[in-house]
Each structure stands twice: as C-alpha cells, then as structure tokens.
Amino acid sequence: MSIKRFGYMGFEVADVRAWRAFATARLGAMEASASETEATFRIDSRAWRLSVSKGSADDYLFAGYEVDSEQGLQEVKQSLEAHGVAVRVAGQELLAKRGVLGMIWCTDPFGNRVEVYYGGTELFERPFASPTGVSGFQTGDQGIGHYVLNVPDVDAALAFYTKALGFQLADVIDWTIGEGTTLTLYFLYCNGRHHSFAFARLPGKKKLHHFMLQTNSMDDVGLAYDKFDAERAVVMTLGRHTNDHMISFYGATPSGFAVEYGWGAREVTRDWSVVRYDRISIWGHKFLAPA
Ligand SMILES: [Fe+2]
Known part of the structure; x- marks a missing residue:
C-alpha cells in the first residue's frame, strides 16, 4: 500500500482565537504559527499536524495522508486516476504552506478534500513541548x-x-x-x-x-x-x-x-x-x- 499514515488535518473554524486557546490549553498541543485567520499546532517533532483556517463552516477542511517518496505519490496518483478521480498537483505556494516536498490532492465523492504528500518538515532542533505537560502523543x-x-x-x-x-x-x-x-x-x-x-x-x-x-x-x-x-x-x-x-x-x-x-x-x-x-x-x- 502506498499511503502509509494519516499525517495532518485542517479545520475551517469561525473562531481562530478560541481554537488557539483550545488546542493549547485543553489538548496540550504546541502552537507552531498563528495569525488572525490561521493557526497551526504541533503534537510531535513535525513542524505542524493540526491547522485551523478562518471560515464559517466550523467543519472538516482537509486531511493529509503521507507516502514515503515521490514514487509513492505517483502510485497513489495512478490509482486515483485509474478509478476516474481528478487529481491536482500542488504548486510551489501550497507545498511551501504545508512544508512538504511533493503533494497531490483530490476530493472524495462528497467534495471532501484529501491531500497526499511526502517529505514533511521535521523540527528535531525544536523539540515538542506540551504546554499542559502531556507526556507525548502516539504518532x-x-x-x-x-x-x-x-x-x-x-x-x-x-x-x-x-x-x-x-x-x-x-x-x-x-x-x-x-x-x-x-x-x-x-x-x-x-x-x-x-x-x-x-x-x-x-x-x-x-x-x-x-x-x-x-x-x-x-x-x-x-x-x-x-x-x-x-x-x-x-x-x-x-x-x-x-x-x-x-x-x-x-x-x-x-x-x-x-x-x-x-x-x-x-x-x-x-x-x-x-x-x-x-x-x-x-x-x-x-x-x-x-x-
Ligand atoms: Fe474515534
């Protein structure tokens, strides 16, 4: 199987500020970046794992699945296309935003965005430290x-x-x-x-x-x-x-x-x-x- 793991998730949220407090003080995640309209959070050595973007839906925005290499990405792309799914290849701007080397995305039969990527960013030089003292997350x-x-x-x-x-x-x-x-x-x-x-x-x-x-x-x-x-x-x-x-x-x-x-x-x-x-x-x- 080419897809190896569920690697990140994005939510569209009405109240970014409330999510910043919630993710850190309740979940024990570490804030990685924040603005008026977006925030990302860490739960391990990766640069980010959860993301919130301002919008009215208060719902799922995207899920990101990890493959191990460019070859894995191409295998998933071929499988999707063989099943009649339209696949988009991420450009430089989106790759930079997600901090990954390569990414494709598509929607499931209901319009839910699914991303597949490889080459996520590791931040071993900035160890994960939970603000609530969570001993660690199983990732x-x-x-x-x-x-x-x-x-x-x-x-x-x-x-x-x-x-x-x-x-x-x-x-x-x-x-x-x-x-x-x-x-x-x-x-x-x-x-x-x-x-x-x-x-x-x-x-x-x-x-x-x-x-x-x-x-x-x-x-x-x-x-x-x-x-x-x-x-x-x-x-x-x-x-x-x-x-x-x-x-x-x-x-x-x-x-x-x-x-x-x-x-x-x-x-x-x-x-x-x-x-x-x-x-x-x-x-x-x-x-x-x-x-
Ligand atoms: Fe569950």
Missing part, C-alpha cells in the same frame, strides 16, 4: 490519530477510500443511537493503527463527527478529562471501544464537532480478519448533555 508510523466523517453514501465512500486510495477495512459497528435507529460505522486502516479514518451516514449536516488524538500515558487522558470536565465540555464519558480497545473520552471543540482523547489502543495485526460489532464500547462512553 510515528501510526500517523497522528483518526477522524470520522458523516457521508451521504457509505457504498460510494467505501469504494473510494478502499479501491482508489487503498485503505483496508478493519471492521464495522452497527451502532444503535436510538429506538429503531441503527447506523453502520466503517473503520479503515493504512498501518498498525486500528483505524485512521472511519465513516457512517450520521444524522446532522456537519461532515466531521470527531477527530482523535492518542496520548502516551493514561494519566494524560485523565488530566485532560479534568480540564474538559471543569468547563462542562465532556460530551461522552470515559469508556473503552469494542474495536480498537481505546480508552477515551469525547470533548466539545469550539466548532461543534468533537475531539476524542484516548490511550491504550490495540493495533491491527498482519493476519487481521474483518469482524463486526453490535456496540461501540465495552464499557463507559455515556453521552452527557452539553452545558
């Missing part, structure tokens, strides 16, 4: 985490992300969200992380349901939980997911979608076999009404 070969999109057509999503982009299906969860209402969540992987991307046809208009960051210590999750709880910003209590075994909670972001903050996930193995579940969690993950 490296597993990428930065995962995100979940609300899509209008799960079959079209599955075809695009598995056939054109080359992700593997890890499992599905039939999630009963109310009397007689069951959604099917699809979880996709591109490395050892159980899922880098998941999707479902969800109620509501927002495209992004949540994004997830994984810390190196359970105490990082507990300490963040207390910070969210103090602001009545926990939207789902601590729990452990059935499929990736992540212990996590969900918190509100300034943009209405959620952040999952977790630790302790298991990884997919080489002989992984697709299964299905009837529950999203082994225990916990109870919804709390927002304050």
Whole structure:
C-alpha cells in the first residue's frame, strides 16, 4: 500500500482565537504559527499536524495522508486516476504552506478534500513541548490519530477510500443511537493503527463527527478529562471501544464537532480478519448533555 499514515488535518473554524486557546490549553498541543485567520499546532517533532483556517463552516477542511517518496505519490496518483478521480498537483505556494516536498490532492465523492504528500518538515532542533505537560502523543508510523466523517453514501465512500486510495477495512459497528435507529460505522486502516479514518451516514449536516488524538500515558487522558470536565465540555464519558480497545473520552471543540482523547489502543495485526460489532464500547462512553 502506498499511503502509509494519516499525517495532518485542517479545520475551517469561525473562531481562530478560541481554537488557539483550545488546542493549547485543553489538548496540550504546541502552537507552531498563528495569525488572525490561521493557526497551526504541533503534537510531535513535525513542524505542524493540526491547522485551523478562518471560515464559517466550523467543519472538516482537509486531511493529509503521507507516502514515503515521490514514487509513492505517483502510485497513489495512478490509482486515483485509474478509478476516474481528478487529481491536482500542488504548486510551489501550497507545498511551501504545508512544508512538504511533493503533494497531490483530490476530493472524495462528497467534495471532501484529501491531500497526499511526502517529505514533511521535521523540527528535531525544536523539540515538542506540551504546554499542559502531556507526556507525548502516539504518532510515528501510526500517523497522528483518526477522524470520522458523516457521508451521504457509505457504498460510494467505501469504494473510494478502499479501491482508489487503498485503505483496508478493519471492521464495522452497527451502532444503535436510538429506538429503531441503527447506523453502520466503517473503520479503515493504512498501518498498525486500528483505524485512521472511519465513516457512517450520521444524522446532522456537519461532515466531521470527531477527530482523535492518542496520548502516551493514561494519566494524560485523565488530566485532560479534568480540564474538559471543569468547563462542562465532556460530551461522552470515559469508556473503552469494542474495536480498537481505546480508552477515551469525547470533548466539545469550539466548532461543534468533537475531539476524542484516548490511550491504550490495540493495533491491527498482519493476519487481521474483518469482524463486526453490535456496540461501540465495552464499557463507559455515556453521552452527557452539553452545558
Ligand atoms: Fe474515534
């Protein structure tokens, strides 16, 4: 598989200032750059991993997937084009903005921007230091985490992300969200992380349901939980997911979608076999009404 990891993410947000406070003081990310209209944040040795750009959507803006070389980029480009996807090649301005050596981008069947790049910028000379003392985030070969999109057509999503982009299906969860209402969540992987991307046809208009960051210590999750709880910003209590075994909670972001903050996930193995579940969690993950 050419795509190796989920490497960065961008959000369009109405309140950049609120996000700067949120990303640093709640998530424990380190601010890398900031202006009135944009900000970027670090969670490891890379120059940036999360980005916010001012706009009215308060939603997903782009996801960036990493390949290891120019050859990997060309392989993904060929696969996309073979599946009838229009591919754009990033120019110098965009490459400089992302801090990468090469990049192509396209949109999924629903207009969501997907970028594929290689040659991200490493800043070992400026070590990551969390402003809240997070011991570290699980990134490296597993990428930065995962995100979940609300899509209008799960079959079209599955075809695009598995056939054109080359992700593997890890499992599905039939999630009963109310009397007689069951959604099917699809979880996709591109490395050892159980899922880098998941999707479902969800109620509501927002495209992004949540994004997830994984810390190196359970105490990082507990300490963040207390910070969210103090602001009545926990939207789902601590729990452990059935499929990736992540212990996590969900918190509100300034943009209405959620952040999952977790630790302790298991990884997919080489002989992984697709299964299905009837529950999203082994225990916990109870919804709390927002304050
Ligand atoms: Fe998640």
